[in-house]
Amino acid sequence: GQNIDQPTEMTATEGAIVQINCTYQTSGFNGLFWYQQHAGEAPTFLSYNVLDGLEEKGRFSSFLSRSKGYSYLLLKELQMKDSASYLCAVRTASGGSYIPTFGRGTSLIVHP
Amino acid sequence: DGGITQSPKYLFRKEGQNVTLSCEQNLNHDAMYWYRQDPGQGLRLIYYSQIVNDFQKGDIAEGYSVSREKKESFPLTVTSAQKNPTAFYLCASSEGTDYSGNTIYFGEGSWLTVV
Numbered sequence: 001g002q003n004i005d006q007p008t009e010m011t012a013t014e015g016a017i018v019q020i021n022c023t024y025q026t027s028g029f030n031g032l033f034w035y036q037q038h039a040g041e042a043p044t045f046l047s048y049n050v051l052d053g054l055e056e057k058g059r060f061s062s063f064l065s066r067s068k069g070y071s072y073l074l075l076k077e078l079q080m081k082d083s084a085s086y087l088c089a090v091r092t093a094s095g096g097s098y099i100p101t102f103g104r105g106t107s108l109i110v111h112p
Numbered sequence: 113d114g115g116i117t118q119s120p121k122y123l124f125r126k127e128g129q130n131v132t133l134s135c136e137q138n139l140n141h142d143a144m145y146w147y148r149q150d151p152g153q154g155l156r157l158i159y160y161s162q163i164v165n166d167f168q169k170g171d172i173a174e175g176y177s178v179s180r181e182k183k184e185s186f187p188l189t190v191t192s193a194q195k196n197p198t199a200f201y202l203c204a205s206s207e208g209t210d211y212s213g214n215t216i217y218f219g220e221g222s223w224l225t226v227v
Binding site: 043044087099101105 | 145147152153154155156157160162168170200202214215216217218219220221223
């Protein structure tokens with residue numbers, strides 16, 4: 001089985017930087033995804049990491065350490081529209097298929 | 113425009129009824145998925161299909177059924193055997209499941225409420 005942990009809720013100030021952590025325990029690790037989900041809407045893809053290190057994409061960056069079973073999503077220059085749930089998903093290889101398992105998500109509240 | 117279309121957006125079901133949620137994609141993706149999301153919970157996999165006429169159970173398949181007669185379509189039936197069906201249902205697709213780096217894209221979701 002897999003165990004994926006994320007904080008339930010975080011708050012931050014507009015213009016600031018916030019780091020959302022995700023830890024996982026799994027076998028057959030084959031990549032980690034971050035998705036953003038606004039209330040009542042579908043998740044949208046943010047980033048993908050399969051090798052150790054930092055992937056930067058505009059205001060968003062994602063980091064992975066496979067040896068530590070750890071990832072974080074870094075959001076810079078926070079905007080009010082960044083208030084959403086952020087889902088960490090771990091992909092594992094099973095019987096030739098690669099299916100992601102999602103964490104419970106972190107609800108980020110950005111205030112003025 | 114390419115994408116994944118789910119319908120209906122909102123659906124009410126009476127106790128003991130079966131209901132079917134539609135999912136259509138025009139991305140030419142081989143793999144399709146159904147997830148369920150409850151408040152405060154992550155997405156849980158119900159069923160997935162890697163190719164036409166084939167599908168596999170996910171973590172919470174009991175009380176659900178699917179079919180994959182066409183590449184573009186992967187409808188989900190919520191049967192009366194599903195005791196707690198009220199949830200947000202998400203359909204997704206990806207190019208395939210047999211290689212890594214394969215991003216999953218989601219439809220807009222369907223809200224199912226038992227009345």
